[in-house]
Amino acid sequence: MTLSELLPSLGCEAADRLEPGLWPRRTHLGAGGELLFAGAPVSHLAARFGTPTYLIDEAQVREAARAYGRALPEAEVAFAGKALCTRGVLRWIAEEGLSLDTCSAGEIAVARAAGFPAERILLHGNAKTPEDLKAALEYGVGRIVLDSLDEVEQLGSLAHGVQDVLVRVTPGVRGDTHEAVTTGTEGQKFGFSLRSDVRDNVDRAVTAVLAQPSLRLTGLHCHIGSQVSRVDRYEEAARRMIEVLVRVRENHGVALRELDLGGGHAVPYVARDDSFDLTGYARRLRVALAYECSSQDFPMPRLVIEPGRAIVGAAGITVYRVCAVKRGSRTFVAVDGGMSDNPRPSLYGARYTARLIGRHTKAARTPMTVVGRHCEAGDVLAADVYLPDDVHVGDLIAVPCTGAYHHSLASNYNLVSRPPLVSVHDGHATLLVPRETEEDLLRRC
Numbered sequence: 001m002t003l004s005e006l007l008p009s010l011g012c013e014a015a016d017r018l019e020p021g022l023w024p025r026r027t028h029l030g031a032g033g034e035l036l037f038a039g040a041p042v043s044h045l046a047a048r049f050g051t052p053t054y055l056i057d058e059a060q061v062r063e064a065a066r067a068y069g070r071a072l073p074e075a076e077v078a079f080a081g082k083a084l085c086t087r088g089v090l091r092w093i094a095e096e097g098l099s100l101d102t103c104s105a106g107e108i109a110v111a112r113a114a115g116f117p118a119e120r121i122l123l124h125g126n127a128k129t130p131e132d133l134k135a136a137l138e139y140g141v142g143r144i145v146l147d148s149l150d151e152v153e154q155l156g157s158l159a160h161g162v163q164d165v166l167v168r169v170t171p172g173v174r175g176d177t178h179e180a181v182t183t184g185t186e187g188q189k190f191g192f193s194l195r196s197d198v199r200d201n202v203d204r205a206v207t208a209v210l211a212q213p214s215l216r217l218t219g220l221h222c223h224i225g226s227q228v229s230r231v232d233r234y235e236e237a238a239r240r241m242i243e244v245l246v247r248v249r250e251n252h253g254v255a256l257r258e259l260d261l262g263g264g265h266a267v268p269y270v271a272r273d274d275s276f277d278l279t280g281y282a283r284r285l286r287v288a289l290a291y292e293c294s295s296q297d298f299p300m301p302r303l304v305i306e307p308g309r310a311i312v313g314a315a316g317i318t319v320y321r322v323c324a325v326k327r328g329s330r331t332f333v334a335v336d337g338g339m340s341d342n343p344r345p346s347l348y349g350a351r352y353t354a355r356l357i358g359r360h361t362k363a364a365r366t367p368m369t370v371v372g373r374h375c376e377a378g379d380v381l382a383a384d385v386y387l388p389d390d391v392h393v394g395d396l397i398a399v400p401c402t403g404a405y406h407h408s409l410a411s412n413y414n415l416v417s418r419p420p421l422v423s424v425h426d427g428h429a430t431l432l433v434p435r436e437t438e439e440d441l442l443r444r445c
């Protein structure tokens, strides 16, 4: 193994190249340390839009959407809007022919404003409010995924025509991911249980839905978690869900035609992270479903999947400016953003890499911790990343893999404005979401 191959696995980066697989495909190092993002120099983008700024490569989002279509042409692919929900992004998703998974009246409003076709929208949520349900019914979303017996009753009385619905199942499969985003096991809040000794179980849910004249049960849903790289866990979920479909046929006499296996496909944030094998997933899922269906004599259901992070995560980077460098027992590089634009390290202990951009330096690289500006010691963006010793105030720092769950998870903590989202395509930048202004903040305070 050469030194440059070894460095990323040690958490070090070679100064003259980007860590493979972590940066958007059209991101390159240019002359003088400039970072070129989808054909545009990042220092120019930072000067034009300020910092911090989220950048997103439109072509990469579209390519990721198409990759799913190629891998699973027989499936309906619904982008999980919670990963990145803006009108501009949803228009790309609609144009690429994907469906959309939403989870609130707010996300439905954005989809509606983007002209996203209602029949391609699903609504999720363990605690949908009457407003969420009404927004879905009013726009005419294709399917609502039911998650409690209370909701079956509420939707049953709110729906006027006939609303297609799925029942969300807790399949008892562990995604092998952070506990906070483990959603397929007993003892967490999502889905109907497979256990008959609890109230909200799958059999009761199916009975309740079938008794509602305004609801039409089209299938079952499960989602085992997020940032899941193990394909075998999806195979296991697929097998169990076919067993549940068979059980529903036995107990209720209906052969449901739709199986939604959720999303959760992982993307690498740092060099040691596993990536998700989309081709292997498609192949193994197909085999598992075909085998289970033929051995149980069940008609192959129409497959739906809901990737979010895997469509947008790797297409984005965030650019910050250094506000202070503190050299003590550990060197802290403090930037002008932090947990308000990226709470993932504090929520899930997520790890990121970071690099100095916009100038060339021959200074030695040593481990430093990139921290934010917020009033919490846990406000760390990237721990132990190798940055040049001469990093100083005014330098630009770029963090890759920030396309998913950054803009959508951002807050105004410490009344810091949320950053703009800028899409870049063939060197041309478009402001998708402006930076929040003082007026925006004052409206809430």
Ligand SMILES: Cc1ncc(COP(=O)(O)O)c(C=O)c1O
Residues within 6 Å of the ligand: 080, 083, 101, 124, 181, 223, 225, 226, 227, 262, 263, 264, 265, 306, 307, 308, 309, 310, 404
């Ligand atoms: C029901 C459902 N579908 C899809 C997703 C998308 O997850 P990811 O962005 O990890 O693909 C989520 C979030 O975990 C979800 O809750």
Ligand SMILES: N[C@@H](CCCC[NH3+])C(=O)O
Residues within 6 Å of the ligand: 082, 181, 226, 227, 344, 348, 404, 405, 409
């Ligand atoms: N917000 C989480 C993912 C949540 C998935 C939605 N159910 C993350 O950033 O990793």
